[in-house]
Amino acid sequence: MITVAGLSVIFSSGRGSIHAVRxxxxxxxxxxxxxxxxxxxxxxxxVLKAIAGLVPSSSSALxxxxxxxxxxxxxxDRRMLQFVFQDPYAxxxxxxxxxxxxxxxxxxxxxxGIDEKxxxxxxxxxxxxxxxxxxxxxxxxxxxxxxxxxxxxxxxxPILLLDxxxxxxxxxxxxxxxxxxxxxxxxxxxxxxxxxHDLAVVAHLCNRIAIMQAGRLVEIITAADLRSGTVTxxxxxKLIAASRGFTRLNV
Amino acid sequence: xxxxxxxxxxxxxxTSRRQxxxxxxxxxxxxILTNPTAMAGLLIVVLLILMAIFAPLLSGGKSPLDQDLxxxxxxxxxxxxxxxxxxxxxxxxxTLYGARxxxxxxxxxxxxxxxxxxxxxxxxxxxxxWIDALLMRITDIFLAFPRLILALAFAAALGPGIENAVIAIxxxxxxxxxxxxxxxxxxxxxxxxxxxxxxxxxxxWRILFRHIVPLCLSSVIVRLTLDMAGIILTAAGLGFxxxxxxxxxxxxxxxxxxxRDVILDQWWVATIPGLAIFIVSLGFNLLGDGLRDVFDPKSx
Amino acid sequence: MSEPLLVVDNLEVTFPGRTQAIRxxxxxxxxxxxxxxxxxxxxxxxxxxTGRALLxxxxxxGIVTAKTMSYExxxxxxxxxxxxxxxxxxxxxxxxxxxxxxLNPVKTVGRQIGETCxxxxxxxxxxxxxxxxxxxxxxQIRDPExxxxxxxxxxxxxxxxxxxIAMMLIAExDLLIADxxxxxxxxxxxxxxLRILDDLxxxxxxxxxLISHNLTVVSSFCDRVLIMYGGRxxxxxxxxxxxxxxxxxxxALVAATPSLDNPRAELATxxxxxxxxx
Numbered sequence: 001m002i003t004v005a006g007l008s009v010i011f012s013s014g015r016g017s018i019h020a021v022r023x024x025x026x027x028x029x030x031x032x033x034x035x036x037x038x039x040x041x042x043x044x045x046x047v048l049k050a051i052a053g054l055v056p057s058s059s060s061a062l063x064x065x066x067x068x069x070x071x072x073x074x075x076x077d078r079r080m081l082q083f084v085f086q087d088p089y090a091x092x093x094x095x096x097x098x099x100x101x102x103x104x105x106x107x108x109x110x111x112x113g114i115d116e117k118x119x120x121x122x123x124x125x126x127x128x129x130x131x132x133x134x135x136x137x138x139x140x141x142x143x144x145x146x147x148x149x150x151x152x153x154x155x156x157x158p159i160l161l162l163d164x165x166x167x168x169x170x171x172x173x174x175x176x177x178x179x180x181x182x183x184x185x186x187x188x189x190x191x192x193x194x195x196x197h198d199l200a201v202v203a204h205l206c207n208r209i210a211i212m213q214a215g216r217l218v219e220i221i222t223a224a225d226l227r228s229g230t231v232t233x234x235x236x237x238k239l240i241a242a243s244r245g246f247t248r249l250n251v
Numbered sequence: 252x253x254x255x256x257x258x259x260x261x262x263x264x265x266t267s268r269r270q271x272x273x274x275x276x277x278x279x280x281x282x283i284l285t286n287p288t289a290m291a292g293l294l295i296v297v298l299l300i301l302m303a304i305f306a307p308l309l310s311g312g313k314s315p316l317d318q319d320l321x322x323x324x325x326x327x328x329x330x331x332x333x334x335x336x337x338x339x340x341x342x343x344x345x346t347l348y349g350a351r352x353x354x355x356x357x358x359x360x361x362x363x364x365x366x367x368x369x370x371x372x373x374x375x376x377x378x379x380x381w382i383d384a385l386l387m388r389i390t391d392i393f394l395a396f397p398r399l400i401l402a403l404a405f406a407a408a409l410g411p412g413i414e415n416a417v418i419a420i421x422x423x424x425x426x427x428x429x430x431x432x433x434x435x436x437x438x439x440x441x442x443x444x445x446x447x448x449x450x451x452x453x454x455x456w457r458i459l460f461r462h463i464v465p466l467c468l469s470s471v472i473v474r475l476t477l478d479m480a481g482i483i484l485t486a487a488g489l490g491f492x493x494x495x496x497x498x499x500x501x502x503x504x505x506x507x508x509x510x511r512d513v514i515l516d517q518w519w520v521a522t523i524p525g526l527a528i529f530i531v532s533l534g535f536n537l538l539g540d541g542l543r544d545v546f547d548p549k550s551x
Numbered sequence: 552m553s554e555p556l557l558v559v560d561n562l563e564v565t566f567p568g569r570t571q572a573i574r575x576x577x578x579x580x581x582x583x584x585x586x587x588x589x590x591x592x593x594x595x596x597x598x599x600x601t602g603r604a605l606l607x608x609x610x611x612x613g614i615v616t617a618k619t620m621s622y623e624x625x626x627x628x629x630x631x632x633x634x635x636x637x638x639x640x641x642x643x644x645x646x647x648x649x650x651x652x653x654l655n656p657v658k659t660v661g662r663q664i665g666e667t668c669x670x671x672x673x674x675x676x677x678x679x680x681x682x683x684x685x686x687x688x689x690x691q692i693r694d695p696e697x698x699x700x701x702x703x704x705x706x707x708x709x710x711x712x713x714x715x716i717a718m719m720l721i722a723e724x725d726l727l728i729a730d731x732x733x734x735x736x737x738x739x740x741x742x743x744x745l746r747i748l749d750d751l752x753x754x755x756x757x758x759x760x761l762i763s764h765n766l767t768v769v770s771s772f773c774d775r776v777l778i779m780y781g782g783r784x785x786x787x788x789x790x791x792x793x794x795x796x797x798x799x800x801x802x803a804l805v806a807a808t809p810s811l812d813n814p815r816a817e818l819a820t821x822x823x824x825x826x827x828x829x
Contacts, residue, residue, distance in 0.1 A: 039737035040708070054446060078452035091443035095465050097271045102463075105451040130264035133271040138263060151447065170593035170764065175807035175818035181819065197738065200809040204818070228812050242738045243811065245771030246745045 001159065001191045002028040002051065006060035009046050019055070020046040022215040028191060030158075035223075036195045037205030037239070042212040044195045048161050051193070052083050065158065079109060084151035086164040088144035092136040098147050099132050100121070105155050121150040125185070138219060142173035146180065153188055158177075160192040166201060178204060199243040203227060211236045282545045289541020292476075295534025303350040309551055310344035316503040317341070323518045334519040337509060342523050345501035349524065351501045353531065356417055356486045356495075361475060363421040368428020369467060373459050375429070376436025388431070394426040408495040420485050422462035424478065428471055435467045469546040476539030480532035489530050503528050556726055556758045557583040557605070560619035564600050564782075567612055575600040575613070577782040583726070587752065587759045589773035589790065591766055591804075597782040598762045602728045605760075606645055607635055607678055622726070641671040644719040648731040650711030654703040656717075660687075661699035664718045671722035686717040689741055690747050709740035713747060720751060726758045733768060766793070766808055778804070781828045 009021040021043040028034040038044040050057035051064075053073045062069045066081055085091040092101055093170070102118045111117065122132055136144055145165060153161055166174040182205065185192070186212040196202050202209055203223045211218040211233065218233045231237055271360040302309065319339035327334040333342035339522065375386040393401075405419035414425045439445060448458050488493035492506025498505065503524040510521025561576040564576040573705045575599040576737045581588070604615045605627065620627045630638070647653045655663055664686060676683060685696035690713040703711060712732060719727065729748065733741040745768070747802060752759045763769050769776055769789045778786040786798040796802050806819035 003565075039739060052450060054450070073452075075452035078450060081450075083447065083450050085443040085447065087443060091447055093444045095267065097265075099268060099271075104448070104453070108452050108454075108457070129266075133265035133268060135275065136264070136273065148447075155294075171766065171804060172593060172807050172821035175809075176820050179817050180810065180819065199738075200811050203811055204809040204814070206416055225812075227814060238739060240811065242742050243767075245767040246742055246749075247771070248749065 001030040001032075001065060002034075002136060002193070003058065003061055003063040004047075004051065005062070007013055007047065007050055007057055007062065008059065009043070009050050009055055009057045011055075019215050021050065024212070024215075024217045026210055026217065026220060028193060029167075030191050031189060032208065033185065033206045034189055034191075034193045035202035035209035036193060036212060037197065037209055038212035039197060039239075041214060043215040044197075044212050045163050047212070048083075048163050048193060048195050052081060052161055053077075054083075075109065079155050079173050080157055081159045081161065082155065082161065084145075084148050084152050084156040084162045084165050087168050088141045088148060089168070091148050092144055094136055097133045097135055098127075098139075101147060102154055105151065107154060111155070121154045124153070124184065125150040126176075140173075141169050144178060145169065145173075145177055149177075149180065149184070153184065153190075156188065158190060160190045162192060162194045164196050165194070167196065167198070175203070181205060199239060201227065211239065218240055279545070283541065286541045288464070288537050289545060290517025290534065292534050292541055294508045295530060296538055298353065299350055299531050300533065302347050303354045306344075306347040306351060310341065310347050313341045313344040315340060316344040316499050317347040318355055324513060324518070324520065327519055333523045334517070336506070336520050337513065340501075342506075342519060344359065345506060346523055346527050349501040349506065350531075352413065352496050352500065353483060353486065356420070357479060357482060359417040359428070360421050360482050364428060365419070365471060365475060366424045367421075367425045369432050369464055369471060371425075372429040372432025372434075373436045373463050373467065376433040376524055377440050377459060377463065380547055382504065383433075385395060386429070390426045390429045393423065394430075396423065398423045398481070399485055400488060403492065403494070406489055411494045411497050413496050413500075414487050419489070419494075420482055423485075424482060427478070428475060431470050431474055433469045435470055436463050439463050439466050469542075473543040473546060476535050476542055479535035479539070483528060483532050483535070531533060552581070552680070554623075555584045556622050556623060557655075558619055559605070560617060562601065562604060562615070562617040562620060564597070564604050564609055564803040565614050566802050567614070574782050577602065577781075578810045579779075579784050581777060581784065581787065583758050584759060585725075585756050585758050585759060586775065587773040589769035589776040590760060590762045590779060591764065591769050591776060592779035593764055593804075595781070596779040597630060598764075598779045600731055601779070602645065602730050602762050605728060606639055606643060608645070625786075640667065641722050642724050643726045643728070644717050644722065646712075646715050646723040646727065646729045646732045649735045650703065650706070650715045652706070653715060654711060656703050657704075660701050660703065660706070664714070664721055667718050668721045675786070682721060683717075686721045687714075689745070689751065690714070690717045691722075692717075707746060708736050712736060712744050716744070716747060716751070720755075723755070726756065726760070727752065728760045728762070731764070734763065734765065741768070766804060767810075783828070786828060798827075799824065 004027070005025045007021055007024045007058055008019070009020045011020055024047055036044045036047060036157045046055060049055045051062065051069070053069065053071070056071065070077070073227070099118060103114055107115055124130065125144055131139065131143065139147070140174060166177050169177060178201065194202060194205055203226050206223055208220055208222055209226060210220045213235050218235050219231065221231055221236070225231060226240065229237070229240060260277040261268065262270065262274065265274055280541055283293070293453040317333070317340060321341040322335050323337055325335045331343065331379040333346065336342055336345070336407030346461050357466050360425055371390065372384050375383040403421045405422055406415055409418060433551040445458060448462055486495060487507065491508040496502035496505060506524035507521045514521045554707060559582070562579040563574065566573040566575055577659050577801060579601055590598045590601060590680045603609050605620070607627070609615050617628055617629065622643060625634070625638065627638070633805060661683055665685045668674055668679045684695045684699065687698055691782055692698050692710065692713060696708070696746060732748070733744055736744060748759070749772070761773055770793045773790045776788060776790050777784050778798065780800050786796055786801045788796055793801070793805060796805065801819065803819060803821040807821055809818055
């Protein structure tokens, strides 16, 4: 479904250029949930944004559904691929109600039956009708993230990109959102790429996981390998050990 | 009845878009009402509007244009509460009717300046590149001139009259709004919700109109009310110099001008309209200050 | 165990509001010896407010009351301004979440640490510099002389946090309160910073309160854990006994955390019982 080959992203500012992503290649099969894990500065979010066309990039191949993804995306292209951002407090327009936010993609693409689709989307993400005409500041972080997910799914895109969707949420809310994503994966059947710094989150939802460090792809492993520690790269081993918590030297 | 209306407005589970928007507006109005500075300013502005509307009533039926040369420069008395000017016209009536001119100028300038400023600023901020550079250099050129002098030049070139005064003032007043709109746009355009709209395939116009402009409005409105005093003074300045409203129309600036020569002996001719200018400018300043506190408490 | 360092009994922190008062901390009681106590909770649980109340850092208009709140027998609530100042920073210190916000951006690292040293230990210039450099070394900064002259924006997250720790420990306090000290850091750096805290706390025999929303970090680093919910302490247990916790909220929190070693198809969600808030 998604093919990435030789992807590079360079940000140039006055002082010089930053190689945010260096020569990254991987493939995502239809229906798969692919994870990308890394620490800050690893380039994981940048890879996602490059696939979405939000940042300029160069690659030997960048294909979505068998066709090359152009630099400039058309309106039809946009229906293929949707995005869920990290910060639930920044991804919803503060002066628009949930209803406004969910209608917008339908209006842009002139999809009929707006009312039913909005009602269905709200119910699908576990919100209630009373939330429909609220403004973002009247919703909790978890509720806002549900709205963001509803917005991303309302056009039924084949591909969903999630950039640290639960990093800004409390553990209990994170659990609800992760469960929601697992459920929606079944009902909406999309292919997705999930980016996170949290190994446990990624292992929970993803089949295969790419480890990134300083812009490069270190290795791609399965969730089972991650859990059992059967990995080849030293960095991955270090990451797994670190995510298990702190080891006290003498108790 | 008012009980149910209040609970309808304050409901945290609105059932329609109308209710949500109304509830939001209600909350905004409530916060304005609890801010003393905004209230004081609002009161004065409302008074100005009432003065203008009810001028015939409040002047006791006197006309601002009736001359009575026998009663020239009469001191304030029971017959003429604020005295008369050099042509025997009732100053109270002229002050009240002068409010109409002031209000007209203020309204017309606002209606011209805000859309132009928003358009230039948001387009420049969103598109960037050479469009931004071009628009901002044009803005800079207008900003470089001292406002009153530029207004004078335009008014002198266009000729006297209220409409030309409005054009002259507008041409000098719009640049700061473009600047404000641009700087807000630069921040807003980078936010995730705008990126989300781009990802949905929203056109540039949709993003500018539906996403960016609504968020710029509060800064622009605050700036406008704070600018109001300056606009009124510029209009008065133009009137003082004989541009702007022409005699015999009552206009505060022109009234001050005509009272210049007699200010020492017949102080009321210049002072009363001067006081009116002062109070209304103060009112707009207070309103602007209060609105800024309400819209953006962090900058207070 | 010797006399506890800190005794807190019935701590209440209330923020008066327009329509109703917000009780950020309700009836919190605990003691702390020369050990590591973790306070875990989600946002709004009152854990940070508790830490701040101990140091008198609750912002106005918050009101702090307690039956007892004492440090080594000295009353923290009703002490004079001068006594409070000598306790804070010198005997009790706090490391906060993001060094970006807690370090002064216009002063060099050396100067900021030096100020703290001079203020509390009243050392002269040369001794201050020596102690500062020694402290920077103690937090595993490899070239202390270079870092001494750097400004906060030139430091990475992990380095900034180490500088923060150096600054807070130079006056040799007996009690350190760390409020989400590793939350803004990458997971590999987190453990390095925790290792430094571990060494220093052990070597100096200090008491430590670690406040965090991260159950994994707290349960692996601390001796005892307090779980907070809605301003209340709902459970107190040894860190290694967390899996056998008794309060339903604690059990739910443990079950809701995804773990590498414990794969589940669906994560348990916390069903909030209003009874917990009573």
